[in-house]
Amino acid sequence: MGIHKMFVSRPCNLNGDAAVTGDDAGVTPGLLRTRRPLGMIESSFVSHASDARLPAPIARSPLNKLLTIVMPTYNMEAYLSGALDSILACKRADRVEALVVDDGSTDATPRVIATFEQKAPNVVRGVRKENGHYGSAVNRGIAEAAGDYVKVVDSDDWVDGDALDELLAFLESAGEVDLVLSDYVRVFEDCEEPVSVADIPPRKVLPFSDVRLRPCIMHAITYRRDVLRKSGLRLDEGILFTDDEYALFPMAWVSTLAYVPEPVYRYRLGRAEQSVSPENLERTLADNWQVTQAVMAWRRSLAARGVQPANLAYVNEKCAAIAYEHIRRRLLSSDAEQGRRVTRELEAFLTDDVGIAPADLERHVRFLRATGYAGWGVLAAYKKRRAKG
Template sequence: MGKVLTIAMPCYNVERYLRRGLDSLADERLADDVEVIVVDDGSTDETARIAQGYVERMPQLFRLVSKENGGHGSAVNAGIDHAQGRYFRVVDGDDWVDTDGLVRVVELLKASDADLFVDEKVEVDMTTHARTHCHLPAGFRLPGVVDFLSVCGDGACEAFLTIHTLSVKTELLRLNNIRLHEGIFYVDLQYVVMATCYAATVQFAPVEVYQYLLGNAEQSVAFASYAKRYEDHAAMVRDILAFADQGRFQGPIAQYLDNRVRLALHTHFNIALIYDEDRARGMRRAKAFYSWLASSHPRFERMVRSRYRKTLALHYLGVDGPRLAKMMGR
C-alpha cells in the first residue's frame, strides 16, 4: 500500500541535536508505514554523516537528500518533491517526536481520508527542560473527520494549526503547487496558510507528537532574531498578502485567510516597533512598510490600522519585547 506518512527533516548544522531526533524516529513499528527524509541543506558540520548512519542502519525508514544551502523553505520544498507518503509533515533537525504518539497517529492516518490531520505538541525549555503540553482545545477533540469550513473561523483552531502539529495530504500540496519562499526564515506560516486554505476536511487527535525545543537565543522567534531578520519576515508577509489578494477563496475560507494575514501583520509591526532595540531603525521600518501596505494592499491596511496605531503608542512608551510578553501574560 506504500508509505502512509513522509516526515521531512530540514537540517542545517544540527550535529549537536540530530541524533536525538533520529533516535525518536528509529522505531521498527514505523518502518513499514513511515519514511523520514533527512534534507541536509548544505551543512558544513557532521549532519550528513550522522544521517547517513541511520540510512545504512534502517534503509526502509530513512533517506538522505543532500542539497546546496537554500534555507528552511528550500528544504521543505525538497521534502515535498521526494515524498512518497500519502501524508506529509515536517520535523526540524533540532527537534524530536514522542515515538509512541507518532505510532498512534500513523495508525489513525491509515484510517483517515482528511486533507489535514492535527495533533498536539510539547514545548521543551532547553535550559530548564520544563515541558508545556499544548493541548487541543476541548471543542476540537472531535471524533473522526470534519468539514474544515465548520472550524476554520475559530481563533483557537487557527492558533493550533502550526507546522509542528500538521500533517497534510501530499497530493493536496502538489496539486496546488505549494512552494515556499527559499533563502529566508519564517516560511512556516506561509506553509500553514497556503496548505490549509485548500483543505476541505480535517481530523483532530489529542495525541502528543512534536517535541519543540525552545530557549535558544539564536532561534528565529527570539526577539533579537526577529529584529535581525526583519527583511525575511517582511518577504514572507508580502508573499501571503499576495496570496490572499488573488481572490481564490470565498466565504469562511477567505475570512480565515484574512485573519491569518492580519495576525502576521500584527507580528510584523511588533518586530519593527517593539522588538527592535534600535528604536529609530524600527520606526523607519514600520513607517516604510505601512506606507507600502497602504498603497499595495489597502484592504489590509484598513484592517490593521487601529492595531498599528496602538503599537506606535507602545513604541513611544518604551515597551520592548519582554515587557510586551509580560503584558500579554506570556
Template sequence: MEKLLTVVVPSYNVEKYLEETLESFVIPEIMDDLEVLIVNDGSKDRTPEIGAAYEKRYPQTFRLISKENGGHGSTINRGIEEAKGTYFKVVDGDDWVDRGGFTELLHRLKTSGADYVVTDYYKVNDGTKEKKLETFPYLKAHPKCRFEVVVGNTDILMHALVIRTAILKENGIRLDEHCFYVDNEYITFPVPFVETVEYYEIPVYMYRLAQATQSVSMQGFQKHLPDHVKVTMRLVQFAAKYSEMSEENKETSPAQKKKAEYLNNRAAVMVGDQAGIFASFPGGNEEIRRQFLAFDAEVKKTSEEIYRLSGEKSHMLAALRKRNFKGYRFWTWVSRVRAKVRKV
C-alpha cells in the same frame, strides 16, 4: 514502495541534535509504513554523516538527500518533490517526536482520509527540560469536521500538522527559499485546497525551545527583520488575491468565503506581529521607523480588509495609525518594557 507517511527532516548544522531526532523514528512496528527524508541543507558539520549512518542502517525507512544551502523552505520544497507517503509531516532536525504518540498517529492515519490531521504537541525547554502540552480544545469537540468549522476557532501550527501529500504536490505548493519564517507559508498556502480536518488528542511533536538567539525570539526577529517582512507581505498578498477571487466568483460557496476569512485573519495577525517587531527597536532608529511606515502603507495598498483587521488585533498599531504614527517613540518604549517584564 509506497509509504503511509513521509517525514521531512530539514537539517542544517544540527549534529548536536540529529541523532536524537532520527532515533525517535526507529520504531520497528511502523517503519515499513514510514519514510524519513533527511534533507541536508549544505551543512558544514557532521549532519550528513549522521544521516548517512541511519540510511545505511535502515534503508527501507531513512533516505539522506544532500543539497546546496537554500534555507528551510528549500528543504520542505525538496521533501514535497521526493515524498512517497500518502501523508506529509515536517519535523525539524533539532526537534523530535514522542515515540508513543507517533506510533499511534501512524496507526490512525491508515483509516483517516482527512486533508489536514492535527495532533497535540509539547514545547520543551532545552535548559530545564520542562514540558508544556499544547492542545486544541475546540477540535476536541469537533474531532472530524469540515475546514470551515475551524475558521475563527483554532490556529493550527506546523508542529501540530500532518497534510495529505497530494494537496501539496497537485497544487504546486512551494515555499520561499533563503528565508526564515516560512512555516507560516507552509500552514497557509494549502488552505484553499483543504476540505476536511481530523484531530487526534495525542502529543506527537516535541518542539525544542532553545536560546534567546533562536529565530523566533525577539532578538532573532530583529536580526532577520527583512525575512519576516517578506513572509508577512507574501501572506497578505496571498490572502488578498484569494479574497478577490472569491468575491468576483458568483458561485463562491460559503466554505470558500470562510477560507477567505481565515486567510485574512491569519495575514492580519502576521501584520500585527510585524508591527510589534518594528516597535521592539529603540525609538530613535529612524531607518526602522521609515521601514515601518512603508510596510504599513504597503499593507493598506494591498488589502483594506487586512489593514482594518490588523488594527483590531493590535491596539498599538491602531493607536499609531490614528495619530499618523505620532507617539512612535512612546510605543517602542512600552514594547521594550513589556519585553523586560516577560523575562522576569
C-alpha cells in the same frame, strides 16, 4: 537550521505562567513545569574526520509509506540523531519515510544521515543538496515525498513516539483527509508547555466548513500530500520564516480535516542561534518582512481563485496573526521610521484586504492609529521593557 521559532521573551515564570506571543497566541497552552527528558532531546555527537568514508549505499525495500516526515537540516550533527531516534521509537515506524534533506551541511551531518540509513534503510532516506536555506529544503522534501501524508519536523526538534503511533493509527483508519491537526509541546530550558491546538471533536473527519479553527503553526499540521501538490505550494527560498507560508498557503484548498489530540511534536525553544532569539531579531527582520510581503501578495491573489468562504475566513485570521507578529517585531527593532512606515502598510492590509474593521484591530495598532503614529516611541519603549522581562 534557520527556522521560524516564535519569539518568546519570557517562556516560563515562577508562577508557572507563560508569555505566549505570535502565532501561538491563538492556541490554548496547558502548562507543565517538568524537566525535559534529556535522553530524548540531546543526541550523541558524531565525530567528523575529513578522510572518513561514508557508509556505502544499501538496497531498500519498495516504498509503501503512509507518512513522510520531511526533516530539513543544516549543520545539526548535535541534534539530528535524537530527532531520528525519536521517529524510530515509534511502533509503526515501518509506515514512515523519514526524509532528511541535507541543505549543504559542512559538519558531520552527512555521516549521521548515512549511519541512520544503514541502521533503518526502509525508514530513513537522505537527500543532499546545495545550500538554499529552509524553504528550498522543504520544497525538495515535498517533491520527493513517498508518503500519502506529509509532516515537517525540524532537525533540532523531535517527536513523541507514542503520540506519533496514535497519529499513524488514525491515518490508517480514517481514509482520505486533507488536514490532520495534532498537539505539540513547547520545550524550554527549564520547563515544558503543552499546547492544545483545536476545540473540535477528536478523531473524526469533518468538513472544513463545519469548524472554526484558531491559526495553526507548522508543528500542529499534517497535510495530505495531494493537497500540497494541488495547492502548488512552493516556499520562498534563501530566507528564513517560510514555515509561515507552509502553514498558510495550502489551507485555502483543504476540504476535510481531523484532530488527533496527541502531543506529536516536541518544539525546542531557547537556543541563542535560532532565528527568533532576541539576539537575532534585528538580523532576521528583513527576512520576516519578505515573508510577510509574500503572504500579503498571496492573500490579494485569492480574489480570483474561488476559495470557499470557510477557508477564506481561516486564511484571513492567519494572515492577521502573521501581520501582527511582524508589527511586534518592528516595535522591538531600532529603526523607528521604517517601523512606522511598515506598520502603516500592514494596517492598510489588515483593513482593506483582510477586512478587519478599524475598531477591531489589535489594541497596539488602534493606539498607533489614535495617535497618528506619534505614540510609536512610547509603545516601542513599553514593548522593549516587557521583552527584557
